[in-house]
Amino acid sequence: MSLTVDSDLTVAWDITIDDAPVTLTARDDLVAVAGAEGTVKVLDAAMGAEMGALDLPGGALRTELAPDAGNLAVSGAMGYALWRRKDGHTTVRESGAWSAAAAWADHERVAVASGRRALVLDSGGTELWRTEPAASTVTDLAWMRQGRRLAVAAYGAVRCHERHTHKPVATYPYVGSHLALAVAPTGKWICSGNQDASIHIWRTRDGSELTMSGYPEKVSRLAFDDTGFWLAADGAPDVTVWDFSGKGPAGTAPRQLRCHETITALTWRPGPAGHLASGGHDGTVALWCATAGRPRTRLSPVRELDGHGSAVAALSWAGPHLLIAAWRDGRIRAYGVPSRTAL
């Protein structure tokens, strides 16, 4: 009963939720979507059937499924929530603190931003340890070193914490407000997208720094692909894709992906192919061979999926063959992408 979108792209399912979606996550056979008013739905990736639901008062900001899809974390403007697949058990913490991000270290441990701190919880919600307060509300989190070290972005620095001490084990300072954090899967690079319309980069080995400035707007979305060689960012009408292979991007120019006026979502397809999906305020979803061509090349999308006007709220890949898109008007759609090598 799948509908044909293009010669080989299919719509696997199409549903609508009664909220404005803000964030999506997909792992294994599950998809979760959370909205601005706190509606959270857990869906079966293959069919879109509802597998679970919860509500986070104050509205959601981020949702993350654990790598095995056994647990879900949702963070929001007034607290956070956890959902367990096994028995549908839900824990909602209305802490009153702004929880901008959540990140799973493994199947059992999740870090949740909570005001100026990050909390590390077990999957039942019991606190294992917490960081000391940062200089501002925490904006993003990422795990390093196989889940032993937690990188925390806030105003003025990215601070790395480990369980044994309240103080950061490493501090990467920068005068400015970090909005988004990306750590290369290789562990070699820490990157922040900043309010001052720049990307700041640290090489973890020696802390040496690099700033990519000159973006027209703040950089609030950053993502490394699975290889760790490519970083995609917003901050301009074009998605910029930087080459982090070898010595890194110093002195190089990015590839520029031109499709949207304002970028509202971007996500790499799992795997090494360099395929990227991006979404725009105008509702279009674009698929890219983002690493093709040479530096400074302006690329055109391989495909454009029409979104009928409402802004794209979030994108997520449920494995390499299924792209999930959520629009501001509540529509969630799953596209089947059959070919492994093409889009």
Place this chain on the structure above:
Amino acid sequence: MTTPDARDERVPVTVLTGFLGSGKTTLLNRVLTENHGMRIAVIENEFGEVGIDDALVLDAEEEIFEMNNGCICCTVRGDLIRILGALMRRREQFDHILIETTGLADPAPVAQTFFMDDEIASQLRLDAIITLVDAAHVLQHLDEVKPEGVENEAVEQIAFADRVVLNKTDLVDEETVAEVETRIRAINAPVQILRAQHAQVDLRKVLDVGAFDLDRVLREDPSFLTETEHQHDTTVTSVGIDVDGELDEDRLNAWLGNLLRTKGVDIFRSKGILAIAGAPEQYVFQGVHMLLVGEFGRAWRESEPRRNRLVFIGRNLDRDELERGFTGCLATAGAAA
């Protein structure tokens, strides 16, 4: 920058400042409870005594961020950026947003947030900064001597205001009210002062007033520029300039750019309506410290004399230097010399 026009669909935002005890909470309660038909979201920085069922009230803790762009006074409010961002993602629509700052808050980072963040600027417009003033206690706050390098917040909040609600006028005599008004005008000559008791002020005069719409300000009070007689021994003052003629755009840009770069720390607010040589429309600008937005407004009418009106509100302003610099931008200035 987005060009505001008749169909500006951005949600207006009012910033409410004023010392503790000036009546902000009373005014806020009125805004939330009175039947004005508007859907209002409130962001509070002061610990909430306000709790109304059908209004959305959000708490925020002030977070001031430097912008790392070489502009030392470019600070923004990180808390407002994230809260306003989340608010605009909701499906329900608001007609208006009201931000209540703490009694000691600096209004500059709040205003600058609306200039510096594109996501906010595209969806929201700063409608007005409303400062509540306690008629009975403000003189004492204005006269308070601060240590070197520390701002007098009362002076600053008045300097930034588009409207002053002069509250608690029932607690003082007419003479004191007049003196307070004189002191307010000495700092901020063009500001509109609304007298009030128990914060009873016509909400239409504080909400969605378009005070950042300059044309309206000058239309309402075209005489402000000449009201500069009563000088007090205050370092924060207004300098108004009113000159006929047309301006050379390049010279104006160079002068204004240099002025804000070098004196922007001391210039709290700047506003103006200018006649640019060769442009059929009025050029309207608004600035907060070093940040400035300008756009062409309505067309000059045929019979209307080409005239330039602008005002600077700030610390240690040199009237002669400002006038000289500005008249040097007139298209005829070179020829006359």
